[in-house]
Amino acid sequence: MMVQSRNPAADQGMTELSEQSLAEIDRWIAKYPVDQRQSAVMAALRIAQEQNGGWLNRALIEAVADYLGMSPIEVEEVATFYSMYELKPVGRHKICVCTNISCLLRGSDEVVAHLEQRLGIRMGETTADGRFTLKEVECLGACVNAPMFQIGRDYHENLTPERIDAILDRLD
Amino acid sequence: MATIEINGKVVEARDGAMLIEAAAEAGFAIPHFCYHRKLTIAASCRMCLVEVEKAPKPLPACATPVSDGMKVQTRSPKALAAQKAVMEFLLINHPLDCPICDQGGECDLQELAVGYGGDVTRFAEGKRVVGDPDLGPLIATEMTRCIHCTRCVRFIAEIAGTRELGAPGRGEHMHITSWLGGQVGSELSGNVIDLCPVGALTSKPFRFRARAWELNARPAVAMHDGLGANLWFDTLRGQVLRARPRDNEAVNECWLSDRDRFACAGLHSDDRLRQPLLRDRNGWREAGWDEALPRAAQLLRNIVDNRGGEQLAALAAPSQSAEEYYLLQKLLRALGSPHIEHRLRQGCFTAQEAMPLMPGLGMAPEALQAGDAFLMVGCHLRKEQPLLNHRVRQAVLNGAAAMAINPVVWPSNYPLAAEQTVAPSRLAGALAEVAQALAGGEAGGEAAAMAERLRDAEQPLILVGAVAQMGEYLGAILAQAMQVAEACGGRVAFLPEGGNSAAAWLAGAVPHRGVAGSHAPTVGKHLRQLYAEPVAGLLLLGIEPERDSLDPAAMARLLEAAEGVVALAAYDSPLLREHADVILPLATWAESAGTQINHAGLWQSYRGAVAAPGEARPGWKVLRVLGNLLDLDGFDFNAADEVLAELRAAVDRQGAFAPTPWPAVALPDAPASVEAVAALSPYSVDAMVRRSPPLQAASDAPQPCCRVHPALAERLGRPQRVRVGDGAASAVLALEIDERVADGCIVVPTAIAETALLGALTGAISVEQAA
Numbered sequence: 001m002m003v004q005s006r007n008p009a010a011d012q013g014m015t016e017l018s019e020q021s022l023a024e025i026d027r028w029i030a031k032y033p034v035d036q037r038q039s040a041v042m043a044a045l046r047i048a049q050e051q052n053g054g055w056l057n058r059a060l061i062e063a064v065a066d067y068l069g070m071s072p073i074e075v076e077e078v079a080t081f082y083s084m085y086e087l088k089p090v091g092r093h094k095i096c097v098c099t100n101i102s103c104l105l106r107g108s109d110e111v112v113a114h115l116e117q118r119l120g121i122r123m124g125e126t127t128a129d130g131r132f133t134l135k136e137v138e139c140l141g142a143c144v145n146a147p148m149f150q151i152g153r154d155y156h157e158n159l160t161p162e163r164i165d166a167i168l169d170r171l172d
Numbered sequence: 173m174a175t176i177e178i179n180g181k182v183v184e185a186r187d188g189a190m191l192i193e194a195a196a197e198a199g200f201a202i203p204h205f206c207y208h209r210k211l212t213i214a215a216s217c218r219m220c221l222v223e224v225e226k227a228p229k230p231l232p233a234c235a236t237p238v239s240d241g242m243k244v245q246t247r248s249p250k251a252l253a254a255q256k257a258v259m260e261f262l263l264i265n266h267p268l269d270c271p272i273c274d275q276g277g278e279c280d281l282q283e284l285a286v287g288y289g290g291d292v293t294r295f296a297e298g299k300r301v302v303g304d305p306d307l308g309p310l311i312a313t314e315m316t317r318c319i320h321c322t323r324c325v326r327f328i329a330e331i332a333g334t335r336e337l338g339a340p341g342r343g344e345h346m347h348i349t350s351w352l353g354g355q356v357g358s359e360l361s362g363n364v365i366d367l368c369p370v371g372a373l374t375s376k377p378f379r380f381r382a383r384a385w386e387l388n389a390r391p392a393v394a395m396h397d398g399l400g401a402n403l404w405f406d407t408l409r410g411q412v413l414r415a416r417p418r419d420n421e422a423v424n425e426c427w428l429s430d431r432d433r434f435a436c437a438g439l440h441s442d443d444r445l446r447q448p449l450l451r452d453r454n455g456w457r458e459a460g461w462d463e464a465l466p467r468a469a470q471l472l473r474n475i476v477d478n479r480g481g482e483q484l485a486a487l488a489a490p491s492q493s494a495e496e497y498y499l500l501q502k503l504l505r506a507l508g509s510p511h512i513e514h515r516l517r518q519g520c521f522t523a524q525e526a527m528p529l530m531p532g533l534g535m536a537p538e539a540l541q542a543g544d545a546f547l548m549v550g551c552h553l554r555k556e557q558p559l560l561n562h563r564v565r566q567a568v569l570n571g572a573a574a575m576a577i578n579p580v581v582w583p584s585n586y587p588l589a590a591e592q593t594v595a596p597s598r599l600a601g602a603l604a605e606v607a608q609a610l611a612g613g614e615a616g617g618e619a620a621a622m623a624e625r626l627r628d629a630e631q632p633l634i635l636v637g638a639v640a641q642m643g644e645y646l647g648a649i650l651a652q653a654m655q656v657a658e659a660c661g662g663r664v665a666f667l668p669e670g671g672n673s674a675a676a677w678l679a680g681a682v683p684h685r686g687v688a689g690s691h692a693p694t695v696g697k698h699l700r701q702l703y704a705e706p707v708a709g710l711l712l713l714g715i716e717p718e719r720d721s722l723d724p725a726a727m728a729r730l731l732e733a734a735e736g737v738v739a740l741a742a743y744d745s746p747l748l749r750e751h752a753d754v755i756l757p758l759a760t761w762a763e764s765a766g767t768q769i770n771h772a773g774l775w776q777s778y779r780g781a782v783a784a785p786g787e788a789r790p791g792w793k794v795l796r797v798l799g800n801l802l803d804l805d806g807f808d809f810n811a812a813d814e815v816l817a818e819l820r821a822a823v824d825r826q827g828a829f830a831p832t833p834w835p836a837v838a839l840p841d842a843p844a845s846v847e848a849v850a851a852l853s854p855y856s857v858d859a860m861v862r863r864s865p866p867l868q869a870a871s872d873a874p875q876p877c878c879r880v881h882p883a884l885a886e887r888l889g890r891p892q893r894v895r896v897g898d899g900a901a902s903a904v905l906a907l908e909i910d911e912r913v914a915d916g917c918i919v920v921p922t923a924i925a926e927t928a929l930l931g932a933l934t935g936a937i938s939v940e941q942a943a
Contacts, residue, residue: 058352070335071334071335071336071338071351072351072352073335073336073337073338073340073349073350073351074335074338076338076340076351077338077339077340079340080340080341080342080345081340081341081342
């Protein structure tokens with residue numbers, strides 16, 4: 001059974017889009033016809049998410065809606081549809097572990113087990129020090145070097161427990 | 173046209189038509205949930221899958237356009253297998269709680285599950301459960317039942333134009349909700365109840381009151397705005413339990429405004445009058461009709477005999493039936509009085525001779541949709557006439573220009589091409605500038621923009637609404653509107669707030685004209701003149717005097733000055749109790765036969781859906797008997813139809829009507845002090861609406877507070893509360909600062925208890941800081 005409930009974290013975090021974010025959103029708006037500002041909604045949400053440390057709250061969803069002339073529920077539809085928008089606070093490093101078929105066959109179970117054991121959290125959780133969030137994701141298109149995960153903008157492939165330790169040791 | 177074959181039958185279908193439409197026309201019903209003829213196509217429920225020759229997979233009939241030579245099977249083994257498979261998926265997460273679901277008995281899912289559902293579920297896993305947003309006092313939610321057809325989301329976005337509902341989440345996590353689960357504020361929100369094919373969205377006031385199969389559906393015509401929306405009253409044991417739209421493409425299509433849908437909750441209010449009441453030395457006592465009617469007749473007769481016929485006046489609410497207006501004016505004129513008035517919320521009568529035969533659009537509501545320029549003046553169309561606004565909105569979406577000159581920037585559900593926000597005294601002046609610009613003169617930016625759009629339009633329409641009606645500048649506004657219309661080749665539609673104003677004008681319930689605009693031998697006193705020179709006797713029809721007048725203080729004085737007052741009223745009222753001598757209980761339009769004449773001049777007759785409570789009787793019967801008791805000729809009617817036939821014959825006899833030309837009305841000067849703008853909540857317009865608990869809890873319900881522009885608030889010293897009006901006729905209300913209000917104005921709610929003693933909410937008004 002699954003009950004949708006309000007996210008208690010949704011009221012924390014930044015409440016306004018920064019000057020820099022707005023300037024960046026404007027660059028995206030400029031790519032579309034003038035009467036279709038809302039076309040920039042996905043980019044705007046990504047920019048808002050980056051500004052807020054990797055996740056979106058209600059105020060930012062409202063700010064994006066306001067800026068693009070949309071209703072907040074429309075922006076919420078987009079933000080909740082795509083899995084790369086985070087609606088709860090995440091750690092400094094979001095580790096997106098692929099558990100899809102190729103990675104599964106090449107041992108992603110072991111990757112998950114090692115990460116969970118090393119960080120002391122389960123998939124979908126964040127470490128108490130706010131450094132790491134573990135997230136299970138679908139295929140990221142790097143099957144050729146499975147198993148893999150993504151941290152920030154980087155792919156890490158051919159993972160073994162030793163390589164994982166080395167990667168995590170290098171992170172702040 | 174395309175020739176296609178459906179189930180072996182050759183069918184001609186319109187190019188671009190979807191299979192589901194073509195099949196319906198050919199008489200083949202295809203099961204569906206998400207498809208609705210008035211909404212865009214979502215093809216999300218997949219229930220309408222059909223087999224199309226040469227297509228590898230079944231195709232959704234709602235989203236597959238016809239093409240020549242297409243061969244379609246809607247009930248082949250392949251099509252049925254697909255439909256049944258979809259039904260199995262739809263029922264996976266559906267709670268199947270029909271025994272406790274309000275939709276039971278009128279549920280699309282329930283009905284189609286009988287034909288397409290399996291006997292046993294193969295789904296052994298847990299079903300999903302969804303939390304319920306509180307969408308307000310009108311719509312009950314049970315979102316676990318939702319099958320994600322998104323009809324409600326599409327309706328709110330496309331027809332209501334507010335995009336308050338959405339479907340966040342993906343896949344199994346998708347759910348319908350509002351932003352943060354808040355209240356839906358659209359004036360058309362109740363339609364999602366009809367659209368929802370399951371029991372996810374149901375009527376909150378009707379919740380658990382009755383089962384669909386217990387109800388009797390009675391046709392009726394709504395009397396809260398001048399549209400006359402067609403509806404069904406669903407009744408059980410003599411009570412109206414709910415209203416639903418009755419399809420009529422020419423009037424309301426398949427929609428109802430929330431006001432028309434939920435007003436019936438006010439029908440059975442505790443303060444309905446059930447028994448005739450007589451005043452004697454010891455106060456009020458109940459009496460039978462056999463005693464009350466002769467007493468009322470005697471009272472009227474005494475006034476006429478002792479003081480003269482012209483000492484008698486009749487006032488009627490603007491939402492009575494055509495038959496009642498006709499008999500009222502016939503009675504009064506037979507008694508020698510020309511004073512008949514229904515324009516209780518009109519602030520100005522200077523141009524009444526130039527008024528057309530009756531107010532209204534002068535064209536079908538459908539024609540609005542084809543319009544290309546609209547200028548709204550003193551008109552909050554969205555809340556005054558919700559379904560006309562929907563037509564205008566559709567026109568705007570098709571490229572028409574909507575413009576507004578109003579004292580307040582009201583939130584619109586479509587973009588306005590130009591907008592001016594001015595005090596009521598400046599409305600006529602702003603129109604004059606537009607007229608000047610049309611004539612090639614110099615004009616300011618917005619006026620010039622308006623003139624340009626009007627000039628370019630083929631059929632410009634100027635809509636003068638209730639906000640203009642409720643001011644003392646109506647004559648000047650209408651005169652200037654006529655100037656603009658002449659200059660751009662357009663027309664003026666005057667849309668007063670009453671539910672049956674057109675009938676009142678046509679039936680002669682105005683002091684200056686007889687039936688169908690015929691010459692009145694004596695011009696009677698209009699409302700303002702009556703306030704200034706009261707008469708000895710009053711006959712009131714359907715009025716709640718403290719709420720139905722623009723100037724309740726003057727109305728109270730008028731009642732007080734009268735020696736004899738006979739009131740026909742549906743609801744009890746303290747002012748009537750104080751001043752009337754006889755109160756006769758009146759059936760409302762929901763309980764009696766009658767006729768509504770709408771904006772388009774369409775006559776729509778209705779029969780009572782239920783019997784009136786207690787001894788209450790239809791107004792036409794009471795007036796008929798009063799006519800008999802007063803020995804007047806021509807009151808021998810046996811049915812409302814006969815009254816209507818006489819009115820219709822009189823209208824037909826009268827022929828073409830030519831009003832006097834518009835007088836030159838000088839542009840008004842702005843008052844030196846603060847100017848009042850009467851704010852009539854859409855849920856305050858008549859006695860029934862005011863007593864509907866769900867509407868009074870809705871977001872458009874009247875708020876007991878005044879609103880001013882920040883600049884005026886500054887000049888007033890930014891008080892929390894203000895005293896508006898003078899002396900006894902004043903009220904203390906909270907003050908809200910609102911930059912959408914024109915500077916120099918104060919918006920004061922009318923027709924609510926807090927302002928029931930105020931004078932006319934028009935022109936200059938004194939405002940001071942209150943403790």
